[in-house]
Amino acid sequence: MSCTQPLTGEDPLRVAVIVGSTRQGREGDGIADWFAELARGRRDLCVDLVDLADFHFPERYPEAPTPEVMKFTDRVDAAEAFVIVTPEYNHSFPASLKQAIDFAYDEWQAKPVGFVSYGSRSIGTHAVTHLRAVFTELHTVTVRDCVGLDLLGPRDPEDSARSAEAMLRQLAWWGLALREGRASRPYCT
Structure with a gap:
């Protein structure tokens, strides 16, 4: 099933997995591929992998959205x-991610957000804390559980998969509840 088709009723929830780093030599694309593969194993989700490195955003915030900005915000909206x-x-989190987040506004509203973070020893906890504040301002619901990966320590793939499943269960619940809410009444700020 294509993630661009309109969904109704019990159709799978459309989830965008957004790779927030554009740094050369990054770990994020591999981590996002691992997570997206886990998420695609669930029949209740339709996953769209959105890599910020694939977009050519303007250096400065434009007066009007560029085609690349529109391409990104259309994926967020969908x-x-x-x-x-x-x-x-x-x-904290990368500037490339903040720039992309700021290109959209209404497109984020009344939808849930989960986090997969990584870092050296901190497992990305500080980045997630900052992102929760940003996404609250955008009228989203951030789910409680997240996945944190330590790039310097040993990784337990089973533990990481359990964390991902817990987060995905919460994301799916909120996603379906908010889908029903948006369908029954428009969200207003």
């Missing part, structure tokens, strides 16, 4: 839920 895959840089 999604019913999001998973942000982010590294932790200097106790």
Whole structure:
């Protein structure tokens, strides 16, 4: 099933997994591929992998949206839920991710957001804390559980998969509840 088709009723929830780092040599694309594969194993989700490195955003915020900005915001608009895959840089998230988040506004509203973070020892906790504040301002619901990966320590693939499943269960519940809410009454700020 294509993730661009309109969904109704019991159709799978459209989830955009957004790779937040554009740095060369990044770990984010591999982590996002791993997570997207897990998510695609669920019949209740339709996954769209959105890699910010695939977009050519303007250096400065434009007066009017560019075609690349529109391409990104259209993907955000089509999604019913999001998973942000982010590294932790200097106790926060990358500028490339903040820029992309700011290109959309209404497209984020009344949808849930989950997080897969990674870092050195901190597992990206500080980045997620900052992202929760940003996404709250955008009128989203951030799910409680997240996935944190330590790039320097040993990884337990089964533990990571359990964390991902817990987060996906919460994301799916919120996603379906908010889908029903948006269908029955428009969200207003």
